[in-house]
Amino acid sequence: MNEHLSLWLRTLVVMAVVSLFVSLCPTAGAADWVELFNGKDLSGWKVKGNPAKNHWTVGKAVLDPANPKNLKVTPGGNDMINAGAHGLDFYCEKKFGDATIELEVMVPKGSNSGIYVMGEYEIQILDSFGKEKLGGGDMGAIYGAAPPKINASKAPGEWQKYVIEYQAPKFDADGKKTANAKMVKVTLNDQVLHENVELKGPTGGALTGKEAPTSPLMFQGNHGQVAYRNIRIKPK
16 A cells, blocks of 8 residues: 555544544533532531531522422422521532632522631622712622622522632642732622632631631531532632
């Protein structure tokens, strides 16, 4: 066989194999996401405090038609729900440094919760639907650090999506902090609330009150009913 023809045929075979491999593989980067909640049970999560006071459960969350200040929980769903107004904070067992968090959240009318990034820095969860003037405790605020730029809140009982890109605090070999944690970008329902906000220290009510290179995600559970779903994180 002509040498050039043989080389050409071998090239075609290699290209075909590569094309087949790419078509069978998942989209690049998809495997980088870590699913923190399996939608079936609460394995991989712990309560902060006495387990007897735990109100976290798995089911389907909807706004209670008889009382819009409550969430009605029915079996068969895939939502992580804090069904009691005065329960416990809830955190995952896995620890992360720099990452992006994606999740959806639902609150009933007047309810209050929080997403504690790395267990220490709170992004506020609150029913702020329809408010014209926002403060440091409204939906989307970096609690104690910065109010949201805009009100992106949906009505109580609707699912709302957060995307939180953050940088962990940095430490030297002796454990001395060399750089603050930072909220690189926070969006709620596809609207930008914060960009490049430095965090000088933990929020009150944090998991430990101590900063670290890696820490778990935590949800506040002692201020009101709340539901979460599609909870995942992408480490950098």
